[in-house]
Amino acid sequence: MASGTSLPLEYSTKQNEMNILGFWIFLGAEIVLFSTLFAGYAVLEHNTAGGPAGSDIFIMKDVMIQTFLLLTSSFTCSLAIHQMRNNNLKGLITWLLITMALGLGFLYMEINEFIHYVHEGATMQTSAFLSAFFTLLGTHGAHVTLGIGWLTLLIIQLVKRGITPVTARKTFIISLYWHFLDVVWIFIFTFVYLKGLM
């Protein structure tokens, strides 16, 4: 059921078009989800209940490294899609692996950050501010973790099947997801870390 030759491979079937549209709508739901988490954080961020405030615990250097890793991974993810459009399977897989490595680096930094906070006595149970902080950051981190698992499955399928309409669609959708996590991170960086340090 090819619906035109000028469209990229991932849009080549009706089912693919529907999957991609469905995923965009899902991302809409994700925006609502994260907006609600941000709103909860905004309500509670000053309620430290005698525990540490953001400015007491945030370490800007580590946050900058995380930001750099995740933003770069978004760029490499785009390069992967570029390779897919050129029908270069090897390039596609290479850039996806690099994306994944950067994502893992981000997660490593984030987990270290959390462990550091816990050692400082800043846990989810300390105050409403920290409950909201860990939930917002944790939800984002869980999304990154899921994305890495998903990428692993996808790379196995690409190795097995090459670039087909189905694998191209899956790759394109995961790239949407990955960029979305990046966008969320920009908001976290701004409204959690920068604002918290002000």
Added chain:
Amino acid sequence: MSLDQILVTGDPMILASQIAILITMIALIVGISYFKKWKYLWSEWFTTVDHKKIGIMYILAGVIMFFRGGVDGLMMKAQTSRPNMEFLDAQHYDEIFTTHGVIMILFMAMPLLIGIMNVVIPLQIGARDVAFPKLNALSFWTFFVGAMLFNISFVIGGSPDAGWTSYFPLAGKEFTPGVGNNYYAISLQIAGIGTLATGINFIVTILKMRAPGMTLMKMPMFTWTSLVTSVIIVAAFPILTVALAFMTLDRLFGTHFFTVAGGGDPMLWLNLFWLWGHPEVYIVVLPAFGMFSEVISTFSRKNLYGYSSMVISIVGIAFLSMLVWVHHFYTMGNSAAVNSVFSITTMAIAIPTGVKIFNWLFTMRKGRIQFSTAMLWSLAFIPCFTIGGVTGVMLAMAAADYQYHNTMFLVAHFHYVLIPGVVFAVFAGLYYWWPKMFGFKLNEKIGKWHFWLFVIGFNLTFMPMFFVGLDGMTRRMYTYSEGLGWEAWLGVSAVGSLIMAAGFAALCYNIYWSFRFASREVGNDPWDARTLEWTMASPAPHYNFAVVPEVDSIDPLWKMKKKGIKAFTKKDLKPIHMPSNSGIPIIMGIAFGIVGFFLVFEWFTLAAIWSLGIIGGLIANSFDYDDGYYVPVDEITKTEGLDDTERKWKGDQ
């Protein structure tokens, strides 16, 4: 934890329920095994991805939940029928009004509406299935295990008892230490995943899978309302997801979102809950409006009056529905300015709703009205719902609401909105689309009994509650003393609830009777209707349309019948691509249920182990490259009964 700490003990009614549940389960398992039906159930129902079968399962679950929620309601009515009754104690009463509310909204109204949407929408738009059939099955199974998890709470561990709204701080661990509210948080979360997926599924289905020629403004009204409902689902359900996640974290992991001592804010829960909860009202009522539109148009033998104003008012209602949530707590410390804004947005909803009411009236004007059971429900809906709407405007006035807030007046109001708005619609929809689902009509004579008993019972039950509310009776009062002047009202109300229950029994009897005795000769178009779902045989074949029709107007079937256009000839047939069944959704659903159960009891290791089942399901699905199969032309020819080469509309024969 020992067994008697898990099972609820000490109440004879609950002991009886436990025994009844056990016997029913054993009887089901023995019965299915004896009749050797496991394979049939597995291959035809549990693993199905057919939207019609999924819809039927939703409807069945919804009817069972209606029974459960209805029994809760009857028990409350019995308890308040006389002053100082000792039928239920305060705790038991609290549990029952909580489960009644949750079950009726989330596990009765939602599945019945989503079930009818599932059956009808693809048929109305000329599609072979929904956009994501396997996801649709997963939606059903997560809803179903969520509902079952919630339902077992009253025999295992104890029911939630903080109201269907579960306001903090009452719903927090400090004031409600048992597992009841864990059930609330986790079962709603599981069911919510399914609902969100349904929303996405139907948006894509309606936007992408319409028959050629069916532009957005030529869609049937039920399809329009379902589209808008799906959009509200996507916009509102993630808010519930987050609110429930906060609740779960507070209760299970000791965080402080809503606990004042840790800096939390209970009003955050109220705002998030109603930011979802108010749109939820429109999520359930809009598809109902769509069903009434179809039924009224068909049985008035006229096209729907004011189609585009209908569409505009639906979209307007959807937009406004996100802007009114504060009216649920005018009395909880907002400034006068905030209350005024929300007062105005709330009253503004009356405008598009009024437009719709007048459109239905004008559709009937000068129509040749047929008083079928489906039409009777639609006719009863208009005055009853208008009472609910008008009292809603009374409640919308913030200053006046200080008088009505949390009284029985409010309870009467929302029952007058939701029962005519949703339950009457579901009944109308069931009578109307039943032949398309099963190939026979529900009996009209028993249907009339069902209708009159239910409508009279409904008014007797809820009308008195307006008056006791104005007399000062607050909601959720489990008992009251003599001499307050409420006895007569509440007595009538209790009798009314019994009449309403008799109406429901008449529906169940009708289903039984019609299954056994109703004529199977209903043809494809038993009501002389107007839209595409009536072009194919009843019950609909599994591939829906042998040939997808071309559409060039609203009410395409009506036009085809008028012009005598033939549906298709034998040479138009081509093999039809269909999706394959899958066991992954039900297995993932069960895994969700088990993980949820362990989380309720805070057994985290077991929950973590079983969550591997969910992850395994996701992985299996990722590697599932099953591309479906083709239905060969021979089979279609045989199913369609094409002995001659031309198929005619039933109306022509």
